Amino acid sequence: MKYYKKLVGEKVYLSPVSEEDIEQYMKWMSDFNVTDYIGRSSSIVTLPGEKEWIADATSGNKIVFSIVKLENDELIGNIELMHYKVSDGRATLGILIGSDDNRSKGYGTESINLLLDFAFNYMNLHSVELSVLDTNARAQRCYQKVGFKEVGRERQARYINGKYHDEIDMDILREEFTGSFIKNKNI
Secondary structure, three states: OOOOOOEEOOOEEEEEOOHHHHHHHHHHHOOHHHHHHHOOOOOOOOHHHHHHHHHHOOOOOEEEEEEEEOOOOOEEEEEEEEEEEOOOOEEEEEEEEOOHHHOOOOHHHHHHHHHHHHHHHOOOOOEEEEEEEOOOHHHHHHHHHHOOEEEEEEEEEEEEOOEEEEEEEEEEEHHHOOOOOOOOOOO
8 A cells, every 4th residue: 555544534535645645646747628727837847846846845834645545545635735934934835636536526535624623733733725716616615614714815826827816815813613523633
């Protein structure tokens, strides 16, 4: 088994990223159906670049997990905390669900809840922030469902497919996050 059940939920678990998944990440990051929604369509993905990304995934200010289905150990995406600032107790969340077949099934919501439970109750973070494109209504609904609130907007911040799009800034504070989502914790 190449995945390890670090944070276990009802339908998915989060596992440290694996070099074995580089080709899958390259496939997703070369698909406009994925990259248009995260503002990365102008990026060219290379094997050395993806290897560097995975090597960087365990650096001091970044934590990256693979999102894996519990039922069949299928890799469906990744989720990360970037720009981790110990002094401020803050980090930035990023998530990718790679295949349209796995979207709108609750996997993203559950993955975010698992990561926030870990961030607030194990890493001692005070807030987690993110940015989402105004065209990504599905992601906005997901973030709001978890408890993120809009805190600002960068007008016409991203250029995608011939148009400028707003970037919506959202965050969630520790006291706004309720619930216990990690099923394999002991204390």
